[in-house]
Amino acid sequence: MAIEKGIAHRAGAFKQSNKEHKHGRHRSKGSISVTTKGKVSVKNISKRNKRELNREQRRNQSVQIRQNKRDEVLAKKRSLGGMEFAPFLICVVPLNKDIDPNTALTLLCQCDEEAIVSRTTTGVTNISMPRFKQRFQFVVQDKDHDFAVLDTLKVADTVLFLLSAATGIEDREAVVDDWGNSILSTSFAQGLPTPLVVVTDLESIVPKKRNEIKQDIQKIVNKWLPNEKILVLDKNVDGVNVLRKIGNQKQKSVLYRDHRPHLFGEEIEYVPDSEGTLGTLKITGYLRGTALSVNQLVHIPGLGDFQLSQIDAPNDPHKFDKSKDKNLDSENQAVIRVLERCDPTKQESLDSENIPNPMDAEQTWPTEEEMETAEKEQKLKKVKKVPKGWSDYQAAWIPDEDAEFVLDESEEENDEDEFMDAMSEEQSDEEDNYKDSDTVAESEVAVNDDKYDKDLDIHAEKQALEKLKAAKSDRDFPDEIDTPLDTPASVRFQKYRGLESFRTSPWDPKENLPSDYARIFEFQNFYRTKKRVLKEQEDKDGALPGWFLTVHVKGVSQLLWTNFQETKAPITLIGMFPYEHKMSVMNVVLRRTHNYNLPIKSKERLVFQCGYRRFIVNPIFSSHTNGRKHKFERYFQPESTSVATFYAPIQFPPAPVLCYKEVNNKLVLIGTGSLLSCNPDRLVVKRIVLSGYPFKIHKKSAVIRFMFFNRNDIVYFKPVKLRTRMGRTGHIKEPLGTHGHMKCIFDGHLNSQDTVMLNLYKRVFPKWTYEDLIVSCVKDSMEN
Incomplete structure (x- = not known):
């Protein structure tokens, strides 16, 4: 087709436009518009609907936002301690039992002649300062009642730590004694309010040594409060400065306290x-x-x-x-x-x-035919015992050679079986030798040591030694136990199951739940509920x-x-959120302290302070790991971190946690941490390890002994995978003889010094032992 003369060709909308070479030069707006040829991106179209601000308007907008935030902060700061708001609540805490806090409080009351001072019947000192237009409330608690100090610190705005320069003349470390160190550690773990450190009795020091002593005390304070500068309280002027500091310092936020009335x-x-x-x-x-x-x-x-x-x-x-x-x-x-x-x-x-209805599980009344069939099955002599509450999946582990299943009356295993440890004859001989040497030592005690022996509890010493041995055995050989000789392993470990992989193998969290789970409450989405409750x-x-x-x-x-x-x-008085009175399964993360060096056994009686609540429970410990299954820990070892699980009223995080143990009629802080979750579906899985040793090795095949002692147990546990300490995996091929020898196949050549292990698992639950720590327990702790 011929093109008419004088008519030029114009490209259409679908003409291909190749990407230009990146020459590195800046393109102007005009060149960009020419390239795009009027095409506008979808983002630019959406931005056109919004109001476009020029540079001056954007600057004014940012200034207004910044000014509003500044005004909000200033209004909140000016409201603290003002005429129309609550006064500053200050808890006076001496860090040495020899310091009398009432002396410092008297000086604060007399520092200003215009101050209005009054006292309430509960011992609260109110100071109103017209010159500052602020009000202050001071509270002094008994130094022998640690819980009273902690409860006051929960609601206090400021804590005033008192130090005396006179106690540190000879020994600088004596400025803060053991009681002061314990109060500092517990208050930090609980959530410390705004701190202020004051030094008294500095005027009693020789003027040449005052600056040196003050610097030494400042170094001691910096170990706990690195950003806090100490103040002196010896004169009226010092008292006014302390009150001014309290009224002007930035208040520290404690989330679990500020979210509640x-x-x-x-x-x-x-x-x-x-x-x-x-x-x-x-x-x-x-x-x-x-x-x-x-x-x-x-x-x-x-x-x-x-x-x-x-x-x-x-x-x-x-x-x-x-x-x-x-x-x-x-x-x-x-x-x-x-x-x-x-x-x-x-x-x-x-x-x-929650009050469970025992008839909820009933569906229909059995028919006459079903009742006759049940009577015939009960008359059968050949029966097989199974634990109560077993599912079909667990029952499949027991071979049913035309045998009928009955329920086992014992719901739980004996505590000795729960924490069974491998003990050799040499260990038992060592214990006998220890007992003999102990009796000899008692007969050879001198007369001057009679008083010391009266205060020493030999029974408690022996129990501590046994606990140390068991914890050391569990740490060196975790979860290993001996297969009993008098009981078949298929009966002794019938509640356990094998897993292909501890991390990826499925485990239904609703399977075989104890009856106590019918009494608790559970959230469909705990964190979404927490967000809604805080908003309300x-x-x-x-x-x-x-x-x-x-x-x-x-x-x-x-x-x-x-x-x-x-x-x-x-x-x-502390206001509670909705649902915080309901019982559920709580999980808290704990870190061991250095106050107590002995291991803590699972299901041991402990005192917990979780947020504003204090109670007594017997928790179970598990590893603090990711994933859906968490390994049960028999002992809470020193210098370790674990998760404690127990039944307790619901609380919403964040909430600090303190854990105490009663030792010699005194409560000792053994762990600190925080609330992890309120999740009854947390799988705490207990593992036991049955170990065997190679007897004959032929390349990848080996004969293993001492894991089982009869042929039926080998057949029963044949589907479970085997593992070795050196990383080999294998399985049981067939039993050899009738005394527990078995032929096993591995994925590589087995070392003669290797140990073959078979892992079994079962889920464990805490016991319902919750008890509120109310007047009787507090009274006992005060007397001790």
């Missing part, structure tokens, strides 16, 4: 009911944290969980007017306003456990933080309150 009791009143043994406890103080609703549950350490009946708003007795220089409510303090009364339809229940707490209606309130706690036992008063412990 909390109140420190300044005035306490108990009103018994007209009938019955219960009463109402009225707690008056300043609300801190978040809003408190009358329909939510509250927790009082040492007393337990309770419901509220109403919340009152009395006039603030510590409020003052700077112009008049007196209290505003001095003439009219009896006015009380009722803020909120409880609504029984909206109030949370105190039911902590921020938008909750009720008494706002900073208000002076009187909270009516109903249902407090009169006997419980009488015993609690004898302990002289502080009253701290």
Whole structure:
């Protein structure tokens, strides 16, 4: 076809445009628009719908955002300790038992002539400073009651650590004694509020040595608080500086405390009911944290969980007017306003456990034919015992040569079987020799050592030695046990199963659950529920933080309150989230401390402080690893990290965890950590290892002995894979003879010094031993 003269060809929309060479030169907007030929990306089209700001408008927008954030921070800082908000709550803690904190508190009360000082019946000292327009509350707890100090630190805004320069003249390390070190370690593990370190008695030192002693004390403080500068408290001017520092320093955030409403009791009143043994406890103080609703549950350490009946708003007795220089409510303090009364339809229940219905598992009533068949099966003589609650998968491990299955009456194995250790004759002889030498030593004791022997518990010493031996054996030969000679291995280990791979083999978390699992509560998505609960707490209606309130706690036992008063412990009220009164399976991560060097056995009685709650349980320990299955640990070894699992009320993380053990009638801190999850489906799998030794080796084939002692056990465990210490894998081919020898095939040449192992697994569960640490236990710890 001929092209007409004077008409040029124009490329269409689908003309191919090749990529240009990257010459490295900058392209202008005009060249880019020419290249694109009017084509616009989808991102640019979407941006056109938004308002486009020029450079000046963007600058103004960033300035406004920055100014709003600054104003928010300043408003929050100015509200702390102000006239319309709660005063600073300071807990005075000496780091040496020889220091009297009341001396320093007296100096703080007398440092300003215009200060208004008052004391409550519970020992709270209120200081109002007109010159700073701030208010302060100081609390001093008994040094012999560690739990009282910890409970006060849970709700305090600032902790004032006291040091004395006079105690460090001869020995600088004596400035902080053992009690001070323990308080520091526990308070750090629990969640330390805003710290402030003050040194007293510096004026009693020779002027030439004051600066040197102060520098030495600063070095000691830097080990615990590297960014904290110490202050001196010897004069009135020093007291004013300390109060100014408390009012101006940046407050440290403690998440598990700030997310919940909390109140420190300044005035306490108990009103018994007209009938019955219960009463109402009225707690008056300043609300801190978040809003408190009358329909939510509250927790009082040492007393337990309770419901509220109403919340009152009395006039603030510590409020003052700077112009008049007196209290505003001095003439009219009896006015009380009722803020909120409880609504029984909206109030949370105190039911902590689910009540299972035993008829839920029943489907239909058996027919006559089924009952006759069951009677005939019961008359059969040939039976095979199986553990109670076994599934079809587990029952398949036992060969059923036309045998019927019956339930085993024993639900759990004996504790001796649970923690069975391989002990040779030499070890038993060593124990006998130890006992003989012990008796000889007792006969040769000198008269001067009688007093020492009276204080020494020989039985406890022997138990500690046995525990050390068992823990050492478990550490050197983990999970290895001896196959019993008098009991078939197929019966002794019938609750165990073999796994192709511990990491990838499937295990149903809902299989063969104990009856206690019917009493607990479980979340479909725990972290999504936590996010929703925290969001609801921020938008909750009720008494706002900073208000002076009187909270009516109903249902407090009169006997419980009488015993609690004898302990002289502080009253701290903490608001609980929804579901935090329900029981579930809790998992906490623990790290061993250096206070206790002996191993801790699983299912041993321990005292836990998880967040605001304190209780007694018998946990089981497991490895802190990724994956769905976690190996059970018989001992919580020193200098190790493990996960403790137990039944306890639900809590939402973050929550610090402290673990104590009772040693010689005293509680010793053995571990610290944090709350991991609330997950009943966490698989804690116990492993046992049966070991055998090569007898004859021919290339990849070998005869193994001492793993089993009869032919039936070899046939029973034939499907389980074998492993060796040197990394070989294999399987049982056939039994040889009737005394436990078996022919095995491996993936390589077997070493004569190698050990053949067979791994078996079963899931373990904690025992329901939860017990609230309330008045009786706190009273015992104080007496000790």
